[in-house]
Amino acid sequence: MSVHRPEGLSDVFMEPTEAPAAPPTLPTLGLVGWLRWAWRQLTSMRVALLLLMLLAVAAVPGTVWPQRAQDTAKVATYIADHPTTGPWLDRLGFFDVYSSVWFSAIYILLFVSLVGCILPRTKVHLAGVRGRPPRAPRRFTRFPAQGSGVVDAPPSQVADHATTVLRAGWRWLPFVPTYRVDTRDEGNGTLSVSAERGYLRETGNLVFHLALVGLLISVATGQVLHYRGQAIVVQGRGFANAQVDYDTFEQGTAFTPSSLVPFTLRLDEFESRFDPVTLQSRDFTAHVTLTNPGEEPVEETIKVNHPLDAGGAKVYLQGNGYAPDITVRDASGQVAFSGPTPFLPQDEVYTSRGVVKVPDVSGDQEQIGLVGYLLPTVDVRETSFGPAYASVNPQPDDPALVLAVWQGNLGLDTGVPQNVYELDESRMTQLMDEDDKPVTLVVRPGETVDLPEGMGTLTFNELTRYVALDLRHDPALPFVLVFALLAFAGLATSLFAPRRRLWLRLAPGAEGDDGRTVVTAAGLARGDDVGLQPELDRVLAQVLARSADRPPVAPRGPTSGEASP
């Protein structure tokens, strides 16, 4: 049997059991010859080793330099801070390591090498599983496990018995034979019994490697088909799964809008719990109402670690904060703005920063901008500069809005998209009081304060909460999981299932010693296997012991070729 063996693979198990190997033929080089040579190199063990180490090394820069995929801003800062090296690093892909040409080249070559190595081995293994255990080698002396003995029974009877011993089942799986057994007649009355177990080891190895290929393909498929979006949803408000409803949206190249199932989601209530002493977060729960198209609304909860499945997508609770509900009336008493505005938490005690833009004032009044903080539990301290406000607890025990007031043109009509959390101050002026200090409004829920210079009033209606949701749809997820688990199972099997070959040679006793058999045995295992010699000893002991006291058996059935793996 010609065995496929990747160049450089050192594996006793694949050595031919009889020595003579064909003399190496020098390749006749030509284009085909070179290609063949290159392929053999690529699929060799040495190159696989090299590629693995390269992959390990190539993955490291991604932790050393900031990565665009995770933090674009950080990359921009880095390049700005390093005007000479930055652009070069950028050109060489050091800010996009995992999608760079060199990183991709390494893992693609590795996978090509893997496939080139594994497919032929799979073929050989399938043939091996269907074939007979390899014939007993002529000499046993070079094998790692050996044994011998003499028994009072003719070879044929010993062979039968050895077959029974070897084919005995597992303790916990009595119907599955341990070994596959094959008996051959070597002439001169000598029989040999070949036995092999542990085909699962090679099977596991192949499954592991092929599962890695499956994993790679699944991950790539997911990349192409996925979508992901972020949305901020305020308490009492809804959200529809449509591209326009997202604050940010990102999609794979083969994404089709039809994979967005148009469900709607409403945030009914948001609960948070913090440790009273350390103020660390302990629990966040969003109570939502989910309405799938054509179905009754259902109440659900979303927690960190417990995403909600909706319309084939998963909805994650990524963040939360406060959205004060404010009404601004202009000088003429008209409502110019009303509704909740999300403020972004800046620290552990939810000191939250936000901007309220009031463009729709009536008449020819100037537009109003409010910038400042929401403090869920306010603490006021008098300082020489006047009162200082700080939040002391993330829970809304005594919330207050502390705002500065700007007047002028908000710049919303320039056509340039604006950050809703920043005020463009270029065409606005901040309002000052008589002492020429900036005006600071402090408002508590239910309170109404006058805006300076008779611009109108501001009412803090109530404090509502919002959640930042992250939606992701990746149709390849189940495949990724299955291939990962297959790889794991294959790996464990290939490392822990022993693969062993045992051979027994049953020679008739010397002249005049008829009816006796000289038994010699040898064993071979893949990898190191401390259990090989004990197993050989056990088998030999059983063969020697019981063959002797069994009565001569009647007709002999065929023993070869009927075993199972």
Added chain:
Amino acid sequence: MTTGDLSTLLVWGAATAFTIALVAYSIDLARIAERAQKRVPEAALVGSGSTRPATAVAGSEDQSAPGRSARAEGIARSTTLLGLVLLFAGIVLRGIAAGRWPTANMYEFTIVGVFVAVLVLAVVQRRRVIAFVGVVVMGISVLALVLALNAFYIQADQVQPALQSYWLILHVGVAIIATGIFTVAFAAAVLQVLRSFREEALVDGPAVTVGTPGRSDRFRRWVGGPRFGWLEQVPGSRELEALSFRLNAIAFVLWTFTLIGGAIWAEHAWGRYWGWDPKEVGTFVAWVVYAAYLHARTTRGWSGRRASYFVFVGYAVVLANFTVVNLVVTGKHSYSGI
């Protein structure tokens, strides 16, 4: 005293016990070295006369072999066990004090990891003390415990919502066990390399090299010299290779589980199963290096000593993944509390 303080006290107790064990192992090792030094000419003769020095030396199996110090070994053994009991109690009390499974931060990770490493050491040594492996594992363990108590320590407490998952037990627990086993496997690999150099030196004779000696020749001569006589007392390099491999194989499978489990958890907690976060990269790199080790073992010309160099690299990555990535690099995995 609160339960948390008691736990800390017990961990200090364990650190003390392990320190004594470390000293005892070192004395044992020194004794062996001393005796071996006296017997060098004879040992060298045995070694060079035999084609398989591995088996020639592996014969000296019995406990009372000359050179070992029975007292030191006894002390090492009992303090190891004592330390294990104290540490175990400390871990359990820590869990009780925090009201959860104690594997949520670097402090807890380190103390449980040390427990696993020493437990594996105790199991490996249950029939035969290998003083060198004891010294290496105990050295790392004492260092790690002191570091944990002084640098990583934080008050026992509940955890943030992102960590409230059974994966805290599965993913982190398995990672800890894997790290502990990698530690012992690393110690065995170091010993294997030394031993294998010495075997070569004894077979070739230190003076065989012609021409200018390379670095590895010099190293071989050094290890072949009398100072390393104690190496005669340890199992043969093939045996140590087998031990290191078996441990590494188990740890590698557990590491694979850590990787997959981490990805499943990340899918729940962070909304993606893989994002090349620094901790993910570190875990991946370590995994690839150990995969390379497994491949090296079966590659012609790389098996044996050369393959074990991969274990050194792999173990260094595992340690860096725990220390550098947690403390220096910023990523999503910032749960150390420091």
